[in-house]
Structures are given as structure tokens and as C-alpha cells.
Amino acid sequence: MQALDRSFFRRPTPVVARELVGRHVVHEPDEGQRVVARIVETEAYLGPEDPGSHATRGRDTQAGRLWDQPGLAYVYVCYGIHQMLNVVAHPPGEIGAVLIRAAEPVEGLDVVEARRGARPPEALMDGPGKLAEALGVTRAEHEDVDFTQPAGLHLADGPGTQAGDLVATGRIGLSAGSKRLLRFVDRTSPAVSRPPPEPQGDAPRERSRSDRQKPSEDKS
């Protein structure tokens, strides 16, 4: 599996966000502890002109990472307890990062369950805080690590998404700036943090968590 190189991240932030869906995030802190996951949801955060971006707080805050070199990690601590994994991504001279919000586990299920507890695979990494916990990512350890280095935490190539399965929506959880379509999700995945709005009534969902098998009833 090929690590993504610097030039991948040196493009407009929304483009990188869109292209990251269907690729892999990999973390192997120690031999045999490898976790691989397929990214199914991302969000783009731009410079100070974007009201939803932490860049509005200025370079002297923890958001100063948004000014860093593309390909580095920016880990934001939300509500004091949840770690959120971003990758700095922008053309030269610009500012921005991509938040990795959700993924499907591909390898290392046992390692992930040890961190998150046993639950359905699609519920292990279906939100930004859960994703970081599942991967074992913390701000203390991973702030500023280089995602293009194929050791430890990095981003790698993946199967991508079928055309038409990748949809753009408004970003989630923001007090401002949720209007622009800067969130990208694979709508066929059961592991997204929130299902995308359905365009029409006849979209054939492959599977959703609500379509899960009903509990069998006990016969007395």
C-alpha cells in the first residue's frame, strides 16, 4: 500500500477532502498493532475567510497548524475529551486542512475493539472522536506527524469510490459556516456519522444501520 505523497496535499483543500474519501488511514505504533481503515467521510476547512474554520482564531492558537506544510497532522481537542484528526492540505501560500470524520475498519479489528469495546464494525469509527480513539491517535503524540511517512500514522492509497456514491453536504456541528457544501461522504457506507440527505424518495440504500436484522423473538 502506497503512502500518499506531498503533492497530493498541495492542492485546493476541498479537492483533497473529496479525494481522501475511499483512501486508507493507517496506524502501526508497534509491530503487530496495525490498523487500516477506509475513509468514508471528510470535511474541508479553509482559511480565515471561512467562518467555520479554526483559522478565524488566528495563527497564535492551536489552529496555527493550518498554516503549516501540507501533509502534516493537526489534532484538535474538542470538548476537552475528543481528539480530532486533520491533515493540513492547501496550495502553496494558502491555508486549510481536512478533517477525517469517519471510516470503515479494514484490518486490525481486534486492536480497535480493545480500544473502543466490542460493537458492530460500522459503529467503531463512525464519528471524528470515535475514529481517533479507534486509531489510538492523541494530540500529545501525533500533533505535527507527517502523514506522507509510511511508518506509524500515515495516509495511503485505497479503492476509491464509485462515481455517484460520493456526495457533498453541509458540514456538521458548526455554529457558523455549515451552509457551504464542504463535507464529503460515501453514501453507500453504513459507517458515516450522519446519513446524507436523500435527493429523492427512490434512492436504493444498499444497507443502513436501521435496516439491520431484527432481534429474533423468544418463543416461550
Place this chain on the structure above:
DNA sequence: CACTAGATTTTCT
């Protein structure tokens, strides 16, 4: 299954 409320701690004013 849908919705609501409460938790919890770091960072910045």
C-alpha cells in the same frame, strides 16, 4: 428507532 439532555476538560478572553 427517534429525540433530548448531560457530561467533561482544554483552550482562549
Place this chain on the structure above:
DNA sequence: GAAAATCTAGTGG
């Protein structure tokens, strides 16, 4: 002291 890119448990249908 207030706010924050969220999560989970709890309630009701």
C-alpha cells in the same frame, strides 16, 4: 469564566 469541528445514556413510540 465561556465556549467548543462530540459522545453516550436515557426516555418514549
